[in-house]
Amino acid sequence: MHGLINKALQAxxxxxxxxxxxxxILHRSGADAxxxxxxFEAMQLYDDGLTTTVLATAAQLLRRSRDALLExxxxxxxxxxxxxxxxxxxxxxxxxxxxxxxxxDDLQGRSHLAVPxxxxxxxxxxxxETGGFSLACRDGWPGFGHVLVGALRALADxxxxxxxxxxxxxxxxxxxxxxxxVHDPAYHAGRRFDLAAEVR
Numbered sequence: 001m002h003g004l005i006n007k008a009l010q011a012x013x014x015x016x017x018x019x020x021x022x023x024x025i026l027h028r029s030g031a032d033a034x035x036x037x038x039x040f041e042a043m044q045l046y047d048d049g050l051t052t053t054v055l056a057t058a059a060q061l062l063r064r065s066r067d068a069l070l071e072x073x074x075x076x077x078x079x080x081x082x083x084x085x086x087x088x089x090x091x092x093x094x095x096x097x098x099x100x101x102x103x104x105d106d107l108q109g110r111s112h113l114a115v116p117x118x119x120x121x122x123x124x125x126x127x128x129e130t131g132g133f134s135l136a137c138r139d140g141w142p143g144f145g146h147v148l149v150g151a152l153r154a155l156a157d158x159x160x161x162x163x164x165x166x167x168x169x170x171x172x173x174x175x176x177x178x179x180x181x182v183h184d185p186a187y188h189a190g191r192r193f194d195l196a197a198e199v200r
Contacts, residue, residue: 006040006051008083009058012076017062029057048141055143067146067167074150078158090155096185097159101125101133123148132181145169145176152180160188 013022026032026039031054040046059066077083078090093103104123121140128134135152137145149167156163162184168177 003040003042003044003046006046006054007042008077009051009055009073010039011082012073012080013058013062015080015082016072016076021062025054025058025061028061029053031057051141066143070143070146071150071153074147074152075154076150077147078151078154087158090151091158097156097161097163098182098185100155100159101135101180104135128179130181132179135178135180137176137178140176145178148176149178152178156182159185161185 031050055066059069078087093100102125104125107123121144122138124136126134137148145167149165152165161182164181166179
């Protein structure tokens, strides 16, 4: 698992539950023996099992289901103040939420150009007869679809769209499917987004 993903999990837990909770998670999972007190390094690669253990320990300690914790992580990746660069990067995918959905087909390739070792799953968006969309998430680490649900929910709000999302496992390996229904693409004004970043 790439350190960027692990570091995002660490930042989310520290911001949402406090550094004491994060340190307790490291201690209970035994990860502190591997990572030290500073936790994950953004540009290192880690064994998937370490991430799985840390996540399971976090879910137990924080009394949240693993899936709910992953969805909250996805929301944090878009709405957290520290994550503004990622929000901006994704918002360049289109001027509307529907435009953004169609840009997801290229997300794996774009991320590979920036960080070749990141290993995002293959995403494939398609329209369905009921008027919604189906987003397939293939060859990703288990649970990535729940992170996507949280991120998509936050992005829909960011765009001002009224959207219903449902996560479905396909029963085929680690493939996951998200059903997306856009009820109103302009339900409210949404958050301000400018092409040029504000200079401080």
